[in-house]
Amino acid sequence: MRVKVFLTVLLIAGLTLIAGCGQKTVAPGDNSPQQPKIKVLASVYPVYEFVRQVGGDKVEVTMLVPAGAEPHEWEPSAKDLVQVKNSKLFFYHGANLEHWLSKVTAKDVLGNTTAVEVSKDIELREGTAHTHDHDPAEEHKHNANEKQEPEKHQEVDPHVWLDPVLAQKEVNTIAEALAAADPANAVYYRDNATKYNEQLQKLHSEYQDGLKTVQKRIIVTSHAAFGYLGSRYNLEQVAIMGISPDAEPTPEKMADIVRMCRERQVTYLFAESIVSPKVAETLAKEAGAKVLLLHPIDSLTPDEIKQGKDYLTxxxxxxANLKLALSSN
Incomplete structure (x- = not known):
């Protein structure tokens, strides 16, 4: 009889152990299962960074344009379209930054994914994109002695995030989109947005204080990415190239910039980490100036990511480079 009882106890214990192997361990005092993270896709680095800061540990965020790629030139692949379809939210910057946007927001690509434009409701700047010479066939309409100016075409400047004040508006837009998609954690997202915006406001104060008394106000940049930053902190941007950095400047424009640098005693020109610095270096040599980095933060290099750099750093x-360039004689 005792043998039978002993065997029965062993059998019950064994069944309990087997059943327990298939159960998830719950921490003491935690009676609710771990909620899965929301799968989110962000188009470019600044959007990715802001979503990461707001989403925290409730969100699994992936960046669509890979590190080291130039966002103005990148094109999505079939694999990228699948990533969009498999996400709950797709955050994109807007303001014509993602020229490929229509390819990833088509109805058959999005499916049930919600697309969110983070720059919505922000007043955008216009910037000179490129120039076209007049058609020679039209020259007879003008006085033969009249010099014809190139016709300038304007496009929207998308580099909103370089203004820490406007960046706060984008952070709030992201927080509200996440709150709408995940109401149970709405307070969490809004709290994260508030905390990150405090850091952005501190950054804004540092720029105000750092650039308040610099001797010069002109910045010569590789491409016209710093209009919002210049407008916020009273800096005059002279861009070697337009909104998109893929167009080569004309010899006449390069000569004009060299002349201006000499006349206004510009001692530093600014290059970028993604775009080749050769043009800026050539102009600097001609003008007797040096070259510093001014990062548009639209894409980070793999090395910058390995070093742990982010938007704030x-x-x-x-x-620091602006203060050096604008304070030097």
């Missing part, structure tokens, strides 16, 4: 590096 790069903006502070930009500030």
């Amino acid at each position: 790069l903006m502070r590096e930009n500030l």
